[in-house]
Amino acid sequence: MPTAPTLVIPTSLLPADGRFGSGPSKVRAAQVAALATAGDPAAPVLGTSHRQPPVKDLVRRVRTGLADLFDLPDGYEVALGNGGSSAFWEVAAACLVERRAQHAVFGEFGGKFASATTRAPFLADPHVVQAAPGTVAHLERADDVDVYATPHNETSTGAMAPVRQVQDARADGALLLVDATSGAGALPVDVADTDVYYFGPQKVFAADGGLWLAVCSPAAVERAARVEATAGTATGRWVPEFLSLTTALANSRLDQTLNTPAVATLVLLAEQVEWLVTQGGLPWSSARCAESAGALYDWAGARDWASPFVADPDERSTVVATIDLDDAIDATQVVRVLRENGVLDVFPYRKLGRNQLRVGVFPAVEPDDVRALTACVDHVVEHLG
Numbered sequence: 001m002p003t004a005p006t007l008v009i010p011t012s013l014l015p016a017d018g019r020f021g022s023g024p025s026k027v028r029a030a031q032v033a034a035l036a037t038a039g040d041p042a043a044p045v046l047g048t049s050h051r052q053p054p055v056k057d058l059v060r061r062v063r064t065g066l067a068d069l070f071d072l073p074d075g076y077e078v079a080l081g082n083g084g085s086s087a088f089w090e091v092a093a094a095c096l097v098e099r100r101a102q103h104a105v106f107g108e109f110g111g112k113f114a115s116a117t118t119r120a121p122f123l124a125d126p127h128v129v130q131a132a133p134g135t136v137a138h139l140e141r142a143d144d145v146d147v148y149a150t151p152h153n154e155t156s157t158g159a160m161a162p163v164r165q166v167q168d169a170r171a172d173g174a175l176l177l178v179d180a181t182s183g184a185g186a187l188p189v190d191v192a193d194t195d196v197y198y199f200g201p202q203k204v205f206a207a208d209g210g211l212w213l214a215v216c217s218p219a220a221v222e223r224a225a226r227v228e229a230t231a232g233t234a235t236g237r238w239v240p241e242f243l244s245l246t247t248a249l250a251n252s253r254l255d256q257t258l259n260t261p262a263v264a265t266l267v268l269l270a271e272q273v274e275w276l277v278t279q280g281g282l283p284w285s286s287a288r289c290a291e292s293a294g295a296l297y298d299w300a301g302a303r304d305w306a307s308p309f310v311a312d313p314d315e316r317s318t319v320v321a322t323i324d325l326d327d328a329i330d331a332t333q334v335v336r337v338l339r340e341n342g343v344l345d346v347f348p349y350r351k352l353g354r355n356q357l358r359v360g361v362f363p364a365v366e367p368d369d370v371r372a373l374t375a376c377v378d379h380v381v382e383h384l385g
């Protein structure tokens, strides 16, 4: 039996939709409706072969939609595969890093990619540029580095980094890999500045998890081909087929994946990509998310018991906002009371261990609902006593 809420938030204060998670994030009703009608009745999509035209058409919609959204530069291509961004770290370690990577680490996710290249027995230990949670680490040119890697938005802390080339790195032949799992589609970017801009579908793209998507430059495609060409030779490294970027690219060009994808995820993703393009693309979505995040930061700034966690306003994420609460207020209790009232998933990243609210303000979330959330938090804090 559901227990009665500790505290009832007046209906007039509640957001129309209470999903504020940082991933999986709010899925729009229209996307869910599209699941029911995906494909015409004569050519249904769900429950049919991923090797036949209806599902291939879905993959084509995702790839062309993303090409549109990111205004794909000449020669760049969109690849996809199963396993999420975590799998892509292994793909990158296996196929893109030749000898040594440099990682900007300023939170959990950047750190996880650094541990992937640390574990790879065929790579030299990576060079790690570290910064404290709540700040941003910046990549720096180094002679012996052939891949530079940074998160675009560190979802665990709510800090975002500008995407820009490391000085002279391209002339050195190095690649820039950007983990844009929670930023792609909602933060401004010129993908021409990157070699691989990769992400998953469960954050900005409001779908389920399980896929990785990667916008790849010609240099990245060429690097993978060269590294993988040594696979199987006496001196070459072992690249499992599941982790082969070259194989993923070959399948993607045919609007396929190496193995069976979650078709429902592709439906939700295709709908969201096309919705973002129709609404006005990256300029529209980044302005909308900045409005939502700005409402949270301004609200926190106007309370003496709340403050943005990220000190530098330029580094405050416009997609995942983190707000510290005064120690006198138990954030865990606030999060629980909100959940009892249908306002969901504003807990901080578990390993960050702060007395904090973390709010996903992806484009699917209405800015008015974010303002309603702040009123709900005010109400809870005032009445918890």
Ligand SMILES: *Cc1c(COP(=O)(O)O)cnc(C)c1O
Residues within 6 Å of the ligand: 023, 083, 084, 085, 086, 087, 109, 151, 153, 154, 155, 156, 179, 180, 181, 182, 200, 209, 210
């Ligand atoms: C969520 C997230 C990931 C992990 O994505 P999975 O699809 O669960 O592997 C990686 N990087 C960032 C920046 C994220 O936000």
